[in-house]
Amino acid sequence: MKKEYSDTEIKIKTAAKSLFLEKGYSATTTRDISKESDINLALLNYYFTSKKKLFEIIMLETFYDFISKMVEVYNDEKSTLEEKLRLTSSKYIDMIIVEPHLPTFVVNELKNNPSSILKILKGQIMESKLVDQYNDGVKKGIYKRIDPIHFVTNILSLIVFPFISSPIIIKMKKFSRKEFNEMMYERKKLIPEWILQMIKK
Amino acid sequence: MKKEYSDTEIKIKTAAKSLFLEKGYSATTTRDISKESDINLALLNYYFTSKKKLFEIIMLETFYDFISKMVEVYNDEKSTLEEKLRLTSSKYIDMIIVEPHLPTFVVNELKNNPSSILKILKGQIMESKLVDQYNDGVKKGIYKRIDPIHFVTNILSLIVFPFISSPIIIKMKKFSRKEFNEMMYERKKLIPEWILQMIKK
DNA sequence: TTTTTTATTAATCATTTGTTTAATTCAATT
DNA sequence: AATTGAATTAAACAAATGATTAATAAAAAA
Numbered sequence: 001m002k003k004e005y006s007d008t009e010i011k012i013k014t015a016a017k018s019l020f021l022e023k024g025y026s027a028t029t030t031r032d033i034s035k036e037s038d039i040n041l042a043l044l045n046y047y048f049t050s051k052k053k054l055f056e057i058i059m060l061e062t063f064y065d066f067i068s069k070m071v072e073v074y075n076d077e078k079s080t081l082e083e084k085l086r087l088t089s090s091k092y093i094d095m096i097i098v099e100p101h102l103p104t105f106v107v108n109e110l111k112n113n114p115s116s117i118l119k120i121l122k123g124q125i126m127e128s129k130l131v132d133q134y135n136d137g138v139k140k141g142i143y144k145r146i147d148p149i150h151f152v153t154n155i156l157s158l159i160v161f162p163f164i165s166s167p168i169i170i171k172m173k174k175f176s177r178k179e180f181n182e183m184m185y186e187r188k189k190l191i192p193e194w195i196l197q198m199i200k201k
Numbered sequence: 202m203k204k205e206y207s208d209t210e211i212k213i214k215t216a217a218k219s220l221f222l223e224k225g226y227s228a229t230t231t232r233d234i235s236k237e238s239d240i241n242l243a244l245l246n247y248y249f250t251s252k253k254k255l256f257e258i259i260m261l262e263t264f265y266d267f268i269s270k271m272v273e274v275y276n277d278e279k280s281t282l283e284e285k286l287r288l289t290s291s292k293y294i295d296m297i298i299v300e301p302h303l304p305t306f307v308v309n310e311l312k313n314n315p316s317s318i319l320k321i322l323k324g325q326i327m328e329s330k331l332v333d334q335y336n337d338g339v340k341k342g343i344y345k346r347i348d349p350i351h352f353v354t355n356i357l358s359l360i361v362f363p364f365i366s367s368p369i370i371i372k373m374k375k376f377s378r379k380e381f382n383e384m385m386y387e388r389k390k391l392i393p394e395w396i397l398q399m400i401k402k
Numbered sequence: 403t404t405t406t407t408t409a410t411t412a413a414t415c416a417t418t419t420g421t422t423t424a425a426t427t428c429a430a431t432t
Numbered sequence: 433a434a435t436t437g438a439a440t441t442a443a444a445c446a447a448a449t450g451a452t453t454a455a456t457a458a459a460a461a462a
């Protein structure tokens with residue numbers, strides 16, 4: 001299934017990913033990529049046929065990584081709901097701090113490439129162990145009965161949106177990037193607590 | 202202060218806004234705009250000097266509208282904190298349902314045009330009546346003491362992020378656009394309740 | 403070593419894109 | 433009616449861009 005990439009291909013992909021993440025598809029030129037990866041311009045088409053195709057490969061891989069990080073935790077058999085919340089919050093915030101352009105890239109380029117890429121999602125989240133555990137809690141009468149989509153949406157919203165709106169937050173609070181990250185580290189602990197308060201009766 | 206725009210200028214601006222919102226700055230060409238607005242290509246530069254300048258005008262106005270909607274409610278003298286939450290939630294969701302591309306556009310193009318546009322924000326939110334009311338609640342011991350930035354961020358996250366991630370939600374739940382909107386109408390009521398539960402001791 | 407295949411390069415092509423020019427039409431002013 | 437300035441147009445320009453070609457170098461197979 002997985003393709004083996006040569007050194008040159010990896011160089012191209014690495015540079016392309018970095019540029020696509022930072023500037024988006026349209027604002028990134030093939031010459032940008034060739035320069036950044038230090039390969040000849042023609043090699044891009046030689047290996048990846050077109051800019052579009054190259055982008056699709058990167059988009060797919062990136063989105064897959066983005067979702068996997070969540071799905072793995074959501075489907076862990078041993079952990080409780082609360083532990084899953086803590087782990088998701090922590091892992092996601094760590095991941096995005098390392099690659100701050102990730103969420104904007106994903107949500108932004110997603111609206112143009114919907115169905116084919118979004119197939120990855122099928123059932124992975126709405127039929128996860130986490131949602132089961134939430135539904136169990138509802139049956140037991142400890143959690144409120146609302147559509148689990150709200151539960152799942154809220155988790156992601158509280159984790160991801162602050163990164164997407166980081167320019168606004170940084171301006172409002174006169175934060176440095178470091179201070180902003182500290183705010184996000186704080187949220188690692190806070191978000192699971194908030195989510196629990198939201199669902200508890 | 203406010204410039205009077207001629208018919209032609211309005212036609213250009215309307216078309217340009219629609220296209221910029223949908224496809225972003227780089228993916229929108231001046232010929233797209235000229236076609237969509239049914240004006241001669243040269244008129245774009247005649248009235249707005251350059252694509253860049255035109256974009257900046259639209260970006261500024263759009264961001265201003267986006268923020269004003271919030272700021273007006275946040276600074277209302279008569280309403281309680283709870284009423285402000287309900288009104289914000291309701292007005293924002295209504296606004297974005299009408300213009301679904303708005304949030305993605307704002308957050309996405311914002312990272313390229315930071316300081317000059319973000320000046321609008323200065324103090325408008327963090328020194329608002331809403332934040333005062335939150336701080337009062339903290340002093341009275343009814344709300345938890347956390348940095349109000351979290352409070353403000355959470356409101357916006359729960360309202361706006363679902364729209365940004367609508368392709369994901371729609372795919373996960375096999376929603377139609379109509380069903381998705383109904384989910385968002387549901388959230389009008391839910392979000393203020395959630396926020397209160399998050400801050401209450 | 404020779405041959406064949408693969409990888410890399412510089413140059414070039416055909417479009418696209420933002421912008422400008424010069425001519426023309428339209429509207430207001432004298 | 434004649435004149436002036438603004439608005440509009442078609443055509444063109446120069447630069448940028450995605451992609452291809454034909455030649456060369458390197459590696460693998462014979």
